Amino acid sequence: QAMYTRMAAFPAVKTFEEYDFTFATGAPQKQLQSLRSLSFIERNENIVLLGPSGVGKTHLAIAMGYEAVRAGIKVRFTTAADLLLQLSTAQRQGRYKTTLQRGVMA
Template sequence: MEMTTQTSATGSDRVPRRRGLTEEATDAAIDQACRMMRLPTTRGVFEANADAAAREQMTYRGFLAELLLAECDDRARRRSERRIKAAAFPRIKTLREFDFDANPNVDPRTSNALAKCDWVRRGHPLCLIGDSGTGKSHLLIALGTEVAMAGFRVKYTLATKLANALAEAADEMVLTKTFSGPGRAGRPRSRPPRRRTPSRRWPAPLLVLR
Protein backbone atom coordinates (compact mmCIF):
# COMPACT_ATOMS: atom_id res chain seq x y z
CA MET A 1 0.00 0.00 0.00
CA GLU A 2 1.33 3.42 -0.91
CA MET A 3 2.08 5.76 1.96
CA THR A 4 1.17 9.44 1.72
CA THR A 5 2.36 12.28 3.93
CA GLN A 6 0.19 15.24 4.86
CA THR A 7 0.98 18.27 6.96
CA SER A 8 -1.32 19.69 9.60
CA ALA A 9 -0.72 23.33 10.52
CA THR A 10 -1.86 24.89 13.77
CA GLY A 11 -0.51 28.40 14.10
CA SER A 12 3.22 28.13 13.50
CA ASP A 13 3.38 24.39 14.32
CA ARG A 14 3.53 22.01 11.39
CA VAL A 15 3.24 18.31 12.19
CA PRO A 16 3.81 15.81 9.36
CA ARG A 17 1.25 13.02 9.16
CA ARG A 18 1.84 9.62 7.60
CA ARG A 19 -1.20 7.85 6.24
CA GLY A 20 -1.58 4.48 4.62
CA LEU A 21 0.67 2.53 7.00
CA THR A 22 -0.35 -1.05 7.68
CA GLU A 23 -0.86 -2.11 11.29
CA GLU A 24 2.39 -4.06 11.18
CA ALA A 25 4.28 -1.07 9.78
CA THR A 26 2.70 1.19 12.39
CA ASP A 27 3.81 -1.08 15.23
CA ALA A 28 7.32 -1.23 13.77
CA ALA A 29 7.45 2.56 13.46
CA ILE A 30 6.32 3.01 17.07
CA ASP A 31 8.86 0.47 18.28
CA GLN A 32 11.68 2.20 16.40
CA ALA A 33 10.61 5.66 17.58
CA CYS A 34 10.48 4.50 21.20
CA ARG A 35 13.99 3.10 20.88
CA MET A 36 15.30 6.34 19.38
CA MET A 37 13.64 8.48 22.06
CA ARG A 38 14.58 6.07 24.85
CA LEU A 39 11.05 5.31 25.97
CA PRO A 40 11.34 1.67 27.09
CA THR A 41 8.13 1.65 29.11
CA THR A 42 6.06 3.11 26.28
CA ARG A 43 7.61 0.57 23.92
CA GLY A 44 6.65 -2.25 26.26
CA VAL A 45 3.04 -1.26 26.97
CA PHE A 46 1.79 0.64 23.91
CA GLU A 47 0.32 -2.42 22.16
CA ALA A 48 -1.65 -3.61 25.20
CA ASN A 49 -2.71 -0.03 26.01
CA ALA A 50 -3.80 0.54 22.41
CA ASP A 51 -5.97 -2.59 22.47
CA ALA A 52 -7.48 -1.53 25.81
CA ALA A 53 -8.09 2.00 24.51
CA ALA A 54 -9.95 0.60 21.50
CA ARG A 55 -12.15 -1.62 23.69
CA GLU A 56 -12.90 1.20 26.12
CA GLN A 57 -13.32 3.79 23.35
CA MET A 58 -10.74 6.02 24.98
CA THR A 59 -10.01 9.40 23.43
CA TYR A 60 -6.67 10.04 21.73
CA ARG A 61 -5.71 12.43 24.51
CA GLY A 62 -6.65 9.89 27.16
CA PHE A 63 -4.61 7.18 25.45
CA LEU A 64 -1.58 9.48 25.14
CA ALA A 65 -1.90 10.53 28.78
CA GLU A 66 -1.93 6.88 29.90
CA LEU A 67 1.27 6.18 27.95
CA LEU A 68 3.10 9.27 29.21
CA LEU A 69 2.08 8.68 32.83
CA ALA A 70 3.23 5.06 32.64
CA GLU A 71 6.61 6.23 31.32
CA CYS A 72 6.94 8.86 34.06
CA ASP A 73 5.98 6.40 36.81
CA ASP A 74 8.47 3.82 35.60
CA ARG A 75 11.26 6.38 35.33
CA ALA A 76 10.57 7.54 38.88
CA ARG A 77 10.70 3.92 40.04
CA ARG A 78 14.03 3.31 38.31
CA ARG A 79 15.51 6.50 39.76
CA SER A 80 14.47 5.37 43.25
CA GLU A 81 16.06 1.97 42.66
CA ARG A 82 19.31 3.63 41.58
CA ARG A 83 19.38 5.86 44.66
CA ILE A 84 18.69 2.90 46.95
CA LYS A 85 21.46 0.91 45.28
CA ALA A 86 23.88 3.86 45.53
CA ALA A 87 23.12 4.16 49.26
CA ALA A 88 24.91 0.82 49.77
CA PHE A 89 22.58 -0.53 52.44
CA PRO A 90 23.91 -3.83 53.85
CA ARG A 91 20.47 -5.45 53.52
CA ILE A 92 16.89 -4.62 52.65
CA LYS A 93 14.69 -3.41 55.50
CA THR A 94 11.31 -1.70 55.44
CA LEU A 95 9.07 -0.07 58.04
CA ARG A 96 6.35 -2.57 57.17
CA GLU A 97 8.62 -5.40 58.35
CA PHE A 98 9.48 -3.74 61.66
CA ASP A 99 8.02 -5.54 64.69
CA PHE A 100 6.61 -2.73 66.81
CA ASP A 101 5.09 -5.25 69.25
CA ALA A 102 8.57 -6.56 70.09
CA ASN A 103 9.83 -2.98 70.48
CA PRO A 104 7.15 -1.19 72.53
CA ASN A 105 9.40 1.83 73.09
CA VAL A 106 9.32 2.61 69.36
CA ASP A 107 6.22 4.61 68.47
CA PRO A 108 4.93 3.64 65.01
CA ARG A 109 3.39 7.10 64.62
CA THR A 110 6.82 8.69 65.04
CA SER A 111 8.39 6.28 62.55
CA ASN A 112 5.66 6.93 60.00
CA ALA A 113 6.04 10.68 60.48
CA LEU A 114 9.81 10.41 59.93
CA ALA A 115 9.14 8.43 56.74
CA LYS A 116 7.52 11.56 55.26
CA CYS A 117 11.04 13.10 55.21
CA ASP A 118 10.04 16.55 56.51
CA TRP A 119 13.07 16.47 58.83
CA VAL A 120 15.32 16.02 55.79
CA ARG A 121 13.76 18.95 53.95
CA ARG A 122 14.26 21.14 57.01
CA GLY A 123 17.87 20.04 57.39
CA HIS A 124 17.34 18.48 60.83
CA PRO A 125 19.55 15.63 62.06
CA LEU A 126 18.16 12.29 63.22
CA CYS A 127 19.80 10.25 65.96
CA LEU A 128 18.56 6.79 67.00
CA ILE A 129 19.59 5.85 70.53
CA GLY A 130 18.96 2.53 72.24
CA ASP A 131 20.39 -0.73 73.49
CA SER A 132 21.67 -3.45 71.19
CA GLY A 133 18.90 -5.46 69.54
CA THR A 134 16.23 -2.76 69.78
CA GLY A 135 15.93 -2.29 66.02
CA LYS A 136 18.05 0.82 65.44
CA SER A 137 19.75 -0.54 62.32
CA HIS A 138 16.45 -1.81 60.93
CA LEU A 139 14.82 1.59 61.39
CA LEU A 140 17.84 3.42 60.03
CA ILE A 141 17.88 1.37 56.82
CA ALA A 142 14.10 1.56 56.46
CA LEU A 143 14.05 5.34 56.93
CA GLY A 144 17.03 5.72 54.62
CA THR A 145 15.13 3.78 51.98
CA GLU A 146 12.14 6.10 52.39
CA VAL A 147 14.44 9.12 52.06
CA ALA A 148 15.95 7.72 48.85
CA MET A 149 12.49 7.05 47.44
CA ALA A 150 11.56 10.66 48.22
CA GLY A 151 14.28 11.84 45.85
CA PHE A 152 17.22 12.49 48.18
CA ARG A 153 20.70 11.02 47.82
CA VAL A 154 21.62 8.75 50.73
CA LYS A 155 24.83 7.02 51.78
CA TYR A 156 24.98 4.29 54.42
CA THR A 157 28.24 4.07 56.34
CA LEU A 158 29.68 3.30 59.77
CA ALA A 159 30.51 6.11 62.15
CA THR A 160 34.06 4.79 62.52
CA LYS A 161 34.55 4.83 58.76
CA LEU A 162 33.14 8.34 58.47
CA ALA A 163 35.26 9.63 61.35
CA ASN A 164 38.42 8.26 59.76
CA ALA A 165 37.46 9.69 56.35
CA LEU A 166 36.86 13.10 57.90
CA ALA A 167 40.19 12.98 59.71
CA GLU A 168 41.96 12.19 56.44
CA ALA A 169 40.05 14.91 54.62
CA ALA A 170 40.93 17.44 57.30
CA ASP A 171 44.62 16.60 56.87
CA GLU A 172 44.38 17.19 53.13
CA MET A 173 41.96 20.12 53.43
CA VAL A 174 39.40 18.54 51.10
CA LEU A 175 36.40 18.24 53.42
CA THR A 176 34.08 19.68 50.77
CA LYS A 177 35.07 17.05 48.22
CA THR A 178 34.57 14.33 50.80
CA PHE A 179 30.87 15.16 50.97
CA SER A 180 30.09 16.47 47.48
CA GLY A 181 32.29 14.57 45.08
CA PRO A 182 33.47 11.08 44.21
CA GLY A 183 36.30 9.25 45.91
CA ARG A 184 39.81 10.68 45.78
CA ALA A 185 41.54 7.55 44.52
CA GLY A 186 44.66 8.42 42.61
CA ARG A 187 44.74 12.04 43.79
CA PRO A 188 48.36 13.14 44.40
CA ARG A 189 49.14 14.09 47.99
CA SER A 190 50.76 17.41 48.72
CA ARG A 191 52.53 15.92 51.73
CA PRO A 192 52.96 12.48 53.31
CA PRO A 193 49.86 11.36 55.21
CA ARG A 194 49.88 11.15 58.96
CA ARG A 195 49.82 7.73 60.51
CA ARG A 196 46.54 7.35 62.35
CA THR A 197 45.16 4.62 64.51
CA PRO A 198 41.70 3.64 63.25
CA SER A 199 39.02 4.96 65.54
CA ARG A 200 37.15 2.35 67.57
CA ARG A 201 34.48 4.71 68.85
CA TRP A 202 30.89 5.02 67.65
CA PRO A 203 30.42 1.60 66.04
CA ALA A 204 26.82 2.46 65.09
CA PRO A 205 25.79 2.86 61.43
CA LEU A 206 25.11 6.30 59.97
CA LEU A 207 23.19 7.79 57.10
CA VAL A 208 24.82 10.64 55.23
CA LEU A 209 22.22 12.73 53.40
CA ARG A 210 23.48 14.82 50.49
Protein backbone atom coordinates (compact mmCIF):
# COMPACT_ATOMS: atom_id res chain seq x y z
CA GLN A 1 0.00 0.00 0.00
CA ALA A 2 2.84 2.44 0.79
CA MET A 3 4.38 1.78 -2.62
CA TYR A 4 1.05 2.37 -4.41
CA THR A 5 0.60 5.60 -2.46
CA ARG A 6 4.02 6.85 -3.60
CA MET A 7 3.34 5.76 -7.19
CA ALA A 8 0.04 7.67 -7.16
CA ALA A 9 1.95 10.97 -6.78
CA PHE A 10 -0.66 12.57 -4.55
CA PRO A 11 0.43 16.11 -3.56
CA ALA A 12 -0.75 15.14 -0.06
CA VAL A 13 -2.86 12.30 1.32
CA LYS A 14 -6.48 13.38 1.79
CA THR A 15 -9.34 11.25 3.07
CA PHE A 16 -13.12 11.37 3.03
CA GLU A 17 -13.06 11.66 6.82
CA GLU A 18 -11.13 14.93 6.54
CA TYR A 19 -13.49 16.50 3.97
CA ASP A 20 -15.57 19.35 5.38
CA PHE A 21 -19.08 18.87 4.03
CA THR A 22 -20.28 21.94 5.97
CA PHE A 23 -17.84 24.14 4.03
CA ALA A 24 -18.88 22.87 0.60
CA THR A 25 -22.62 23.24 1.05
CA GLY A 26 -23.37 22.46 -2.61
CA ALA A 27 -21.60 19.10 -2.50
CA PRO A 28 -24.15 16.26 -2.71
CA GLN A 29 -22.96 14.37 0.39
CA LYS A 30 -24.94 11.22 -0.38
CA GLN A 31 -23.50 10.95 -3.91
CA LEU A 32 -19.98 11.69 -2.72
CA GLN A 33 -20.19 9.02 -0.06
CA SER A 34 -21.39 6.52 -2.68
CA LEU A 35 -18.24 7.28 -4.70
CA ARG A 36 -16.26 6.08 -1.72
CA SER A 37 -17.39 2.53 -2.47
CA LEU A 38 -15.42 2.72 -5.75
CA SER A 39 -18.22 0.89 -7.55
CA PHE A 40 -17.74 3.29 -10.47
CA ILE A 41 -14.36 1.62 -11.06
CA GLU A 42 -15.97 -1.81 -11.27
CA ARG A 43 -18.47 -0.42 -13.80
CA ASN A 44 -15.63 1.19 -15.83
CA GLU A 45 -17.20 4.63 -15.35
CA ASN A 46 -15.41 7.96 -15.17
CA ILE A 47 -15.95 10.65 -12.56
CA VAL A 48 -15.85 14.37 -13.29
CA LEU A 49 -15.75 16.80 -10.38
CA LEU A 50 -17.02 20.27 -11.27
CA GLY A 51 -17.28 23.38 -9.18
CA PRO A 52 -15.74 26.73 -8.38
CA SER A 53 -12.25 27.09 -7.01
CA GLY A 54 -11.79 26.15 -3.39
CA VAL A 55 -14.72 23.79 -2.80
CA GLY A 56 -12.62 20.65 -2.42
CA LYS A 57 -12.58 18.97 -5.83
CA THR A 58 -8.90 18.08 -5.48
CA HIS A 59 -9.46 16.84 -1.93
CA LEU A 60 -12.24 14.54 -3.11
CA ALA A 61 -10.22 13.29 -6.09
CA ILE A 62 -7.31 12.44 -3.81
CA ALA A 63 -9.64 10.83 -1.27
CA MET A 64 -11.13 8.59 -3.98
CA GLY A 65 -7.65 7.77 -5.22
CA TYR A 66 -6.48 6.96 -1.72
CA GLU A 67 -9.48 4.68 -1.17
CA ALA A 68 -8.55 2.89 -4.39
CA VAL A 69 -4.94 2.52 -3.23
CA ARG A 70 -6.18 1.06 0.05
CA ALA A 71 -8.20 -1.43 -2.03
CA GLY A 72 -5.05 -2.46 -3.91
CA ILE A 73 -5.81 -0.52 -7.09
CA LYS A 74 -3.02 1.37 -8.85
CA VAL A 75 -3.73 5.08 -9.13
CA ARG A 76 -2.01 8.06 -10.70
CA PHE A 77 -2.95 11.58 -9.64
CA THR A 78 -2.64 14.49 -12.03
CA THR A 79 -4.37 17.82 -12.46
CA ALA A 80 -6.36 18.62 -15.58
CA ALA A 81 -3.79 21.26 -16.51
CA ASP A 82 -0.90 18.80 -16.18
CA LEU A 83 -2.80 16.15 -18.12
CA LEU A 84 -3.42 18.53 -21.00
CA LEU A 85 0.23 19.57 -20.97
CA GLN A 86 1.39 15.94 -21.03
CA LEU A 87 -0.96 15.08 -23.89
CA SER A 88 -0.06 18.19 -25.87
CA THR A 89 3.66 17.48 -25.50
CA ALA A 90 3.16 13.82 -26.42
CA GLN A 91 1.18 14.80 -29.52
CA ARG A 92 3.90 17.21 -30.69
CA GLN A 93 6.51 14.47 -30.16
CA GLY A 94 4.45 11.80 -31.95
CA ARG A 95 3.92 9.82 -28.73
CA TYR A 96 0.24 10.59 -28.12
CA LYS A 97 -1.12 7.05 -28.43
CA THR A 98 1.76 5.56 -26.43
CA THR A 99 1.29 8.15 -23.69
CA LEU A 100 -2.41 7.35 -23.44
CA GLN A 101 -1.77 3.62 -23.26
CA ARG A 102 1.20 3.71 -20.92
CA GLY A 103 0.77 6.48 -18.42
CA VAL A 104 -2.47 8.33 -18.62
CA MET A 105 -5.09 5.67 -19.15
CA ALA A 106 -3.30 2.69 -17.66
